[in-house]
Amino acid sequence: MAPIVTRFAPSPTGDLHLGGAYVALASWWLARRSPAGRYVLRMEDIDTPRVVTGSAERIVADLVGLGLAWDEGPIAQSERLHLYAAAIDALNARGLVYPCDCSRADIARVASAPHAGEETVYPGLCRDRDPGRPMKRAPALRMRVPDEEISFDDGVAGRFVQNLARDVGDFVLRRGDGVYAYQLVVVVDDLDMGMTDVVRGADLLASTPRQIFLARMLGATAPRYHHVPLVVDAHGERLAKRTPGAHVRALREAGIAPEEILGELAHGLGIMPSGQPCSLRDLLASTAAQLAPRAFRIPSRWLAPKR
Incomplete structure (x- = not known):
């Protein structure tokens, strides 16, 4: 079977949103569970008026903080x-x-x-x-x-x-x-x-x-x-970028560990049986045969994280 090649392709218009982290983790997991699989990071910065200076670097740092390392990139569309x-x-x-x-x-x-x-x-x-x-x-x-x-x-x-x-x-x-x-x-x-x-x-x-x-x-x-499915808030509405706790960086600054974020997201994707904190090694040891995502409702304790 040919190796799986996936990508995470955020637009650098702000910090890494939980919806982006949800997709990034799913893409990473698909590639990593495939022998010789590849995971590519691509910055979709083609719409330059919307690009926020420094956003790409912050997204990279947020992904590194979660341990979601890539094999190629970051590749910028603006150079293509x-x-x-x-x-x-x-x-x-x-x-x-x-x-x-x-x-x-x-x-x-x-x-x-x-x-x-x-x-x-x-x-x-x-x-x-x-x-x-x-x-x-x-x-x-x-x-x-x-x-x-x-x-x-x-x-x-x-x-x-x-x-x-x-x-x-x-x-x-x-x-x-x-x-x-x-x-x-x-x-x-x-x-x-x-x-x-x-x-x-x-x-x-x-x-x-x-x-x-x-x-x-x-x-x-x-x-x-x-x-x-899109990440939603406690009321089932699409998680807005301005919602407190909607970004990985805000959660990390509030003291929420990467393992807790990964555990909740992985459970939402159907990779893990519960939302308990987990490591990347735990994710790769999962017996899940494929992604089985549900609408991920952000935990209420994340909506107003205490610093």
């Missing part, structure tokens, strides 16, 4: 722009890319109102327009999608099916300000780095079909996906 440009060139050569100078207001006037939790579906306003026409503004570049269903079996969520044209529409590959879109860069990076398995939050499940399609159009096969 040539790969994303080459991918767009390859897609454009197949007639799959076109410029779009629509504003959000233009799209909103034509698009159907999305239901709760859904995205606005791009209505194709620029799809068949002359690309050489004068542009109202610096254009985005969009991916031309077919009217077909993309399906896959998620390691956690099970079967997922999406019609790209109906549910997504032609999506952005590069914004008008020149920033490459997440949908493109994550596919290029995962393929280039040889990812076999991707663990991430359930909020990205709906993005996966377009990434599978992109991988196919780039002549490759997408990795396996495992979308874990």
Whole structure:
């Protein structure tokens, strides 16, 4: 069986969130239990206006504090722009890319109102327009999608099916300000780095079909996906970044040991039978056959840690 290769790919916009630690641990465990498995750390800093100075270094320190060592990285997306440009060139050569100078207001006037939790579906306003026409503004570049269903079996969520044209529409590959879109860069990076398995939050499940399609159009096969439930607070609501105790650093500064954090997270992932403190060696000795995550509710004692 081929070695498992996973990655943890945080955006350096703040300290390591518990939701990020949940995903980081799951990715680390999958790789470490595989003979010759590899675990890669990638900083998704492509959206430079959102990057917080010093955040990448603090995330690295927080991961080290938990003992979640990686085999390769940290790799910064901001140093890989040539790969994303080459991918767009390859897609454009197949007639799959076109410029779009629509504003959000233009799209909103034509698009159907999305239901709760859904995205606005791009209505194709620029799809068949002359690309050489004068542009109202610096254009985005969009991916031309077919009217077909993309399906896959998620390691956690099970079967997922999406019609790209109906549910997504032609999506952005590069914004008008020149920033490459997440949908493109994550596919290029995962393929280039040889990812076999991707663990991430359930909020990205709906993005996966377009990434599978992109991988196919780039002549490759997408990795396996495992979308874990989001970490929630004591009320079952998504854990906000501003919630006290929501970050690993705050918990550590409050005197909560790494073993306690790992134990609770591992129990939430179905790796350990209880939330008792545990070591990395304990995690690797687990008899769990696979990830079996549940919605991880942060322990109430962590929500207002005492310093």
